[in-house]
Amino acid sequence: MKRILTGGLVALSVFASSAVAEESTWSPSVFSLDNGMEVVVVPDHRAPVVTHMVWYKVGAVDEAEGKSGIAHLFEHVMFKETDDLAPGEFDDIVSRNGGVSNAFTSWDYTAYFERVAKQHLGTMMALEAERMTDLIINDDPNGPFISERDVVKEERRQRIDNNPGVILQEMVLSELWKGHPYEITVIGKMDEVAALTPEDGMSFYEEYYSPENAILVVAGDVTPDEVRALAEEHYGAIEPTGTAHGERKWAPVPPLSETKELVYSDPKVRQPSWSRYYSGTSETRDRDLSYALDVGLEVLGGGMTSRLYQSLVEGQQLAINANTFAWTTLHDEGPAVIMASPAPGVSLEDLEAAVMAEVEKVLAEGFTDAEVERARNKLAAQAIYARDSQSNMANTFGSTLALGGSIDDVLNYPDAMRAITTEQAIAAVREVFGADRHYIEAHLLPAEGEF
Structure with missing residues (x-):
């Protein structure tokens, strides 16, 4: 989950002192x-x-x-x-x-x-x-x-x-x-x-x-x-109707019980893409796992310095992009996704093999402490910088409370990110993307004969 929508790397050494001051006065x-x-x-x-x-x-x-x-x-x-x-x-x-x-x-x-x-x-x-x-x-x-x-x-x-x-x-x-x-x-x-x-x-x-x-x-x-x-x-003079009973239809989402492949082709498609959707988690259902997964996915596929981008785009030049993300800000469990688009002349089959070889390498070998430190500091910094946006502040508090969370959940998020360990980050990724986990594979293709 990316709590805010700003992109790019953060110059942590420049921002550190002002961030602490901002946190204390917010x-x-x-x-x-x-x-x-x-x-x-x-x-x-x-x-x-x-x-x-x-x-x-x-x-x-x-x-x-x-x-x-x-x-x-x-x-x-x-x-x-x-x-x-x-x-x-x-x-x-x-x-x-x-x-x-x-x-x-x-x-x-x-x-x-x-x-x-x-x-x-x-x-x-x-x-x-x-x-x-x-x-x-x-x-x-x-x-x-x-x-x-x-x-x-x-x-x-x-x-x-x-x-x-x-x-x-x-x-x-x-x-x-x-x-x-x-x-x-x-x-x-x-x-x-x-x-x-x-x-x-x-x-x-x-x-x-x-x-x-x-x-x-x-x-x-x-x-x-x-x-x-x-x-x-x-607002104070408005009488409550008494019918807003608060009985929501939320329920745990069971993990996928089988693996499926879905293919969709259309003449409007100009760039094919490959993705896998795994059963994930949510902050509401499992905050600790969700935060650790945020950090792990940042290392694995969170940007141009990530493992997948460096290997598939910069190194092997098999993809024009490769990333990972998770829908963790719903109340119930959302998907965790691995996604890539092939470079010209590369088939989705070859792209899939290369992506999953890199994922399996990560699952086997884990992350380095330096990678995890950079990822967790980036997420913490983004959350603090988001406080410069009035609309971000209103949205973050409103959505958190509407899901049953608290003000402290928002205020403590940067510290919670900084506290994620290397072991927690890789354990979360292994739990979600492990070899025993089912998934839905999705192929987006041009119409037949156009690719």
Whole structure:
């Protein structure tokens, strides 16, 4: 797992002293409103702006059977119309105040955010409170629910059905998570999305969109007292529905019980790729294993200094890229992946043999202390540098708490990375990629005759 999205190597000797100072002054505050809404305040006084986020503890994992896609569809509907806001007025108000807004849906949560100048924070809270309580859902064919249902169908056509790599990944994850609520992609099955009714939408809204099921995160040029006063004013008067029961559909993901190969070819593919998906872990299910795996995968395939890149791209010149990564920030276990793309003239069979020869060498011989030290320091440094981004701070706290984690999990992450030993890192990689572990191998190919 890469906790933040910045890339490149870190000059640790330059950064060390400032990082320690930043760690010591980074002090989030947490409190709850009487209606059960949790509030996190992350002061950042470098600029007079704030990031305001509302996280709902509901995602695709919670959808009823046959109702896939409703969590994501509902994200769209939330931007449409309320008792006091005309269609499109929400976005217009944010824009007129010089801000930006958006939202996203995961298997585990749904989040809405605005980034504005500090003086407009109260307005953003008023907008979010309005759509938490007074959203309009009706059976008008041109109304907010039915029109957005059609938008989601078009979104799938553009973002998934038109992307061969995403199609193949969806096929793989469906096998990896077979029988688990994660099995169905967040956007949903299109026949089920098309059958969703306004009544389904209202039931979903009433069950999950309630203050006791929400986390408010405000990062920026504010104090806890300022946020508390505004939150009490705008959110505190909202009565909890009592239907947000908190009974999530999370469950352990069993390890793969057999090895499979999936092949997908398409005329749009110009660069073939090879990958293997193994059963992995998650921070929530096994934090120690997850952190050790993060470090081990950084050594094995985390960048241009990694074992796989140096051997396959720089040394043997059999690949144009080679990397490893793991989905460890879901609540339940995600995949750990080895991936490579062949150099011109190299077959996927030869690429696979070379990749796995390097992996098997690592499993047999282990890592050096120097490799692990460099990897764990890089991950720790990236997490600390991420604190320079207000949006990263809001996202990291919100997602961690929505998954049942704590503020301390975030604050302690850099130290936890630095504490990973060489033995722990290689043991994690051996546990996940060992010869006795099943996997799903995926080949992405051009149409026959085009490669």
